Amino acid sequence: MEPGATLRDEVPSIRLQERGIPVVAPELVRAAQSGDREALLTLLREIENHVYRTAFYILGNEQDALDASQEALIRIYTKINSYEEKAQFKTWIQRIVTNICIDKFRKAKPTVSIEEHDLNFTAAKNVEDEVISGYLAKDIREAIDKLPAHHRTVVVLRYLQDFSYNEIADSLGLPLNTVKSYLFRARQQLQTLLREYQKGGVRG
Amino acid sequence: MNCQERMELMHRYLDHDLDELEQQEMILHLQECTDCAELFERLKQLSDELATLPKVTPAFSLVDAILPRLDEIDRQTAAKEGTAAKETAGPINRRSIPWTRRLRDQISWKLFGGVLAAGIVLGIFVMNEKHLVLIPSAGMKNSDPSTSSREMAASGRSADRVDTRSAAEPKKDLAANDGAKSLGAAPQINDAAKEVDSRQQSAKSGEPSRPNSTISGSSRSDAVSGTDQHKVTASSPSGENGFGSGSDSAAGSADNAPDSKSDESAQTFAGPKQKNGGTGTSDQRFTTMLAPQDHNMMSPDGKLTAVIDALKVVVRNTETNESVFTSTYTWQDTDVITFLSWSADNKLTYQVKSGETIQTFVIDINAKTETKAADTGEGRTSETKK
Numbered sequence: 001m002e003p004g005a006t007l008r009d010e011v012p013s014i015r016l017q018e019r020g021i022p023v024v025a026p027e028l029v030r031a032a033q034s035g036d037r038e039a040l041l042t043l044l045r046e047i048e049n050h051v052y053r054t055a056f057y058i059l060g061n062e063q064d065a066l067d068a069s070q071e072a073l074i075r076i077y078t079k080i081n082s083y084e085e086k087a088q089f090k091t092w093i094q095r096i097v098t099n100i101c102i103d104k105f106r107k108a109k110p111t112v113s114i115e116e117h118d119l120n121f122t123a124a125k126n127v128e129d130e131v132i133s134g135y136l137a138k139d140i141r142e143a144i145d146k147l148p149a150h151h152r153t154v155v156v157l158r159y160l161q162d163f164s165y166n167e168i169a170d171s172l173g174l175p176l177n178t179v180k181s182y183l184f185r186a187r188q189q190l191q192t193l194l195r196e197y198q199k200g201g202v203r204g
Numbered sequence: 205m206n207c208q209e210r211m212e213l214m215h216r217y218l219d220h221d222l223d224e225l226e227q228q229e230m231i232l233h234l235q236e237c238t239d240c241a242e243l244f245e246r247l248k249q250l251s252d253e254l255a256t257l258p259k260v261t262p263a264f265s266l267v268d269a270i271l272p273r274l275d276e277i278d279r280q281t282a283a284k285e286g287t288a289a290k291e292t293a294g295p296i297n298r299r300s301i302p303w304t305r306r307l308r309d310q311i312s313w314k315l316f317g318g319v320l321a322a323g324i325v326l327g328i329f330v331m332n333e334k335h336l337v338l339i340p341s342a343g344m345k346n347s348d349p350s351t352s353s354r355e356m357a358a359s360g361r362s363a364d365r366v367d368t369r370s371a372a373e374p375k376k377d378l379a380a381n382d383g384a385k386s387l388g389a390a391p392q393i394n395d396a397a398k399e400v401d402s403r404q405q406s407a408k409s410g411e412p413s414r415p416n417s418t419i420s421g422s423s424r425s426d427a428v429s430g431t432d433q434h435k436v437t438a439s440s441p442s443g444e445n446g447f448g449s450g451s452d453s454a455a456g457s458a459d460n461a462p463d464s465k466s467d468e469s470a471q472t473f474a475g476p477k478q479k480n481g482g483t484g485t486s487d488q489r490f491t492t493m494l495a496p497q498d499h500n501m502m503s504p505d506g507k508l509t510a511v512i513d514a515l516k517v518v519v520r521n522t523e524t525n526e527s528v529f530t531s532t533y534t535w536q537d538t539d540v541i542t543f544l545s546w547s548a549d550n551k552l553t554y555q556v557k558s559g560e561t562i563q564t565f566v567i568d569i570n571a572k573t574e575t576k577a578a579d580t581g582e583g584r585t586s587e588t589k590k
């Protein structure tokens with residue numbers, strides 16, 4: 001997957017499951033595009049939490065998230081005129097922030113493979129005792145950090161932005177089936193990881 | 205349908221993507237297959253947990269944090285637009301900061317001395333080589349600056365002739381001329397050459413790092429740069445006043461001295477450098493003609509001449525060369541002393557630029573006193589027009 005190339009493709013927006021973040025009022029977007037600086041700043045303020053949240057869960061720490069989301073907001077500020085209404089504004093925003101995060105992510109740290117991680121939890125014993133008793137949010141965060149970048153991004157858009165498959169596909173410029181495949185695989189991996197955590201008892 | 209295929213149903217269920225039929229099928233399967241049922245429970249729980257992950261928010265307003273950078277972006281955008289619309293020179297910014305201010309922010313005043321020195325060198329070069337082009341382009345309306353500057357360069361200090369000539373010329377021309385002339389008349393060649401060389405060095409090294417500034421946004425050749433120079437002059441407050449633009453004795457007439465003019469000459473000569481940073485040929489050419497130390501100024505009646513002697517301002521009798529007044533201040537090699545005006549009641553105003561500090565002094569020759577007129581700080585010289 002070469003996100004740099006594919007994420008720029010325009011995928012028509014299909015509004016099947018429009019939930020999640022309130023779409024920024026189109027009037028505001030238009031005002032911002034027409035050169036109204038105040039409107040543009042208002043718009044940025046409305047989206048900054050969403051931008052930050054995505055960055056935080058993709059990058060896994062506050063400092064990188066602050067950097068990436070500020071960069072994303074600046075890019076939105078300068079590129080507002082390149083937004084076209086055929087796409088949803090919120091997916092356009094998320095495309096920008098996820099692109100930045102994935103770039104940063106690639107540069108910053110190599111993904112820890114799940115195999116490597118598994119070494120720490122080879123001594124799984126009480127499979128029978130295992131009770132599904134709720135994963136710790138901290139464990140979930142750690143597990144998310146272990147996902148490959150694109151899988152992680154899909155999970156973040158699905159759960160933190162409450163995006164539909166189509167919205168995720170729009171945001172990432174990926175085919176719908178790829179989105180599903182990433183998401184399902186990511187959930188599978190997370191589930192495996194979290195189960196290891198519980199079984200290992202190290203972090204449970 | 206096997207378990208693997210049903211697993212996709214489970215996932216899609218979690219994403220609210222199943223129709224009723226698919227949902228029934230999945231539930232039926234889960235009732236039969238304990239493995240899948242267990243997995244489904246896990247996935248469902250995972251999904252619920254993911255959905256309730258904390259909706260983190262940044263610790264501070266990101267938009268507030270990036271506002272300065274957004275301003276900077278606007279500034280650069282405006283500056284780009286500005287290069288096109290420079291001629292009109294009005295505020296072209298989207299925001300309310302005057303573009304003169306933005307311009308100032310983008311100029312390294314530390315480098316200005318060097319920039320200016322290089323500019324003077326080029327300016328003279330241009331005057332010598334292409335005066336026909338320069339005259340109109342430097343924003344001057346008439347007169348022949350190149351002639352007098354060349355004469356000066358050639359003859360050393362024929363002050364009388366230049367004086368007469370200059371007095372007849374419009375003010376702007378005088379100022380521009382003076383800078384060239386004083387440099388052209390060169391008794392102390394070696395020092396001067398060194399000084400200018402070093403400045404030029406700094407100007408060159410500084411130039412690449414100079415931010416995208418509206419002054420320079422032109423790729424035209426040095427000879428045509430006059431329009432730009434003119435703009436710079438108009439836009440920049442008189443902060444550059446007298447950076448080595450020393451008026452010589454020819455500038456002695458009182459009406460010629462006010463800083464707006466020496467300012468203009470400074471700016472004018474700074475102009476060419478902005479584009480070329482000084483060429484090797486002109487370097488060599490001018491090491492033999494420069495003498496910034498010889499920034500003389502003659503009193504209105506011509507009886508006295510102010511000179512810089514041993515890094516001090518000294519007022520001498522023009523005829524006898526006898527010292528009438530010696531300043532108590534001693535300056536550094538690197539300081540730039542500029543005589544600004546010599547009033548009819550024998551008050552000589554001059555200005556010293558040391559690094560970024562510009563100080564203005566008034567010598568009352570009749571009273572034999574010297575007073576510091578004003579610390580003009582960032583380069584404003586409004587107080588000098590007394």
